[in-house]
Amino acid sequence: MKRVAVTGLGVVAPLATGAAAFFDALVAGRSGVRVLGHLAHGATAAPIGAMAEFDAGAHFTPARLRMLDRVSQMALVAAAEALAQAGPALEGAKDTACVCVGTGMGGAQATDDGYRILYAENSERIPPYSVLMAMNNAAAAWIGIDHGLGGANLTFSTACSSSAVAIGEAFRRVARGECEVAIAGGAEAPLTVGTLKAWGAMRTLAPADPRDPAASCKPFARDRAGLVLGEGAAMVVLEPLDRARARGARVIAELAGYGLCTDASHITRPSVDGQSRAIALALADAGLDPAQVGYINAHGTATEANDAVETAAIRRVWGAAADRVPVSSTKSMHGHLLGAAGALELVAGLLALERGVLPPTMHLDTPDPACDLDYVALKARAAPGLEAILSSSFAFGGTNAVLAARRLD
């Protein structure tokens, strides 16, 4: 198996478009969560969410926008940034270059718009591109088309672990020598009226914090009240480490391990067993001792169930040493990007490795007694000797995916 390097990062997210600016915002502890007045519908209060800092019109012509759901728009911009950063990574490799994208919902806005036209407006003027905009593989397909990538073009949909799975599966393909380059990540655009209502119906969404809506997502806190949906896309460029070094590329980190397993027990309830198994699998795959891990970007959704279970899963793997491993949930700032969450949070972890700074868990004033780890609360922390990181994603449906990355000097 070949060692795999990350040579490009791309981000379209709440807080910023651009990976570096996004990480700066996380380190500054800024929140992208706000009241979405334009998505108010019916008698209930306007929803909160974390919209991407993204002006589609600055990137695409009107004619293109008619064919691209927001999920594909954001995916394309993130992919272009990652490929630009990777330099001439695609040279001589386009025929086998692989695209792996995770998304939970695909073109949710196109679906929402179509139903609104049909049922609310009683019209049959469904836009002709509706199917092509809504299909789950649209984002991956457009990345392949725009960059002429002729290898496997795959879409993974495992709810909240979709993009961690996409990156893990791309990692495997590069490691096995099936392709010289892969672009992998995720995209999600769930901030539509219908999607927010459906999530609201599950009673998993946090209400707006009455003092400060931006502080509504409170992972690991005693007063956490649920998740906040966010939108965006994040992509990484993967290639064999020896190839990246031979061409003089900037190697951000080594993607070193991938742990994948399934709870096979309950459709929503997280499991200490499943989460800890995925973490252990990623560590073993990377050849990392738990003590080498200096940061975990947690799944940390701020739901009652996840945060306590995830804490227990980390304790099971690290034992008494769990007190010494810093863990943060950046969802406190960018919200839960569902199918794009794993990719975005891996990018946060990779930049933490590269810069030696741990992004904080914000809005964690009073920890839950069931959540007793070091959550890097409220303030970023310098970590100059950071050697390896994990990024965890645990999904409805039970698919647990953990990615491990190692610093290269």
Place this chain on the structure above:
Amino acid sequence: MTTFERLAALLHTEFDIAPEKLLPEATLEGLDIDSLRMLEILFAVEEEFAIAMPGDHGELKARIKTLGDLATYVESLVAPGAAAAP
């Protein structure tokens, strides 16, 4: 502004077709307008001119080969006595 000029402006601003290509004799095929794009254009034309085209796109396809054909057809729908149009 003539019907053709309005049509050309719409195709330029909304569908990114270069102004120099927007000539009455330009064919849809020559402009690389495929069947799905044509449907999008017909939706936009209906909105721009506040008209409704018949749902039979096979007939429209047979009838409209060039931008000039499209302008003439739109005029027949907006003009008084448009009811005579198919």
